[in-house]
Amino acid sequence: MKERILTGWTLTRVLYLVMGTYIVVQSVLEQQWMGILLGGYFASMGLFAFGCAAGNCGVNYSDNRKNQGAGHFEEVVFEEVKGRESR
Numbered sequence: 001m002k003e004r005i006l007t008g009w010t011l012t013r014v015l016y017l018v019m020g021t022y023i024v025v026q027s028v029l030e031q032q033w034m035g036i037l038l039g040g041y042f043a044s045m046g047l048f049a050f051g052c053a054a055g056n057c058g059v060n061y062s063d064n065r066k067n068q069g070a071g072h073f074e075e076v077v078f079e080e081v082k083g084r085e086s087r
Contacts, residue, residue, distance in 0.1 A: 004049055016053040017046030 020043025027035030045053040 005047060008049055008054075010055065012055065013046045013049060013053045015046070016042050020044070020046055 020039045020041070023039030024036055024043060025039075027033065027039055045051045051057070
């Protein structure tokens with residue numbers, strides 16, 4: 001647990017932690033108690049590196065481009081579909 005908190009910090013994790021903490025503080029000051037849950041969720045995502053703060057929500061486009069190769073084009077074939085004729 002200690003290793004998970006202390007290593008692997010990215011800009012996304014820092015932003016989640018800072019914004020989550022800000023939401024918690026503002027919710028306490030405004031006595032909006034449901035906001036504490038929301039801010040606590042975002043702050044814990046940043047602190048403990050789970051969810052999108054751990055980088056699990058992104059798509060790795062570089063892998064997809066490597067598989068296609070440079071200048072690779074695939075021909076698209078269309079088929080005409082005729083509907084029922086109205087009477």
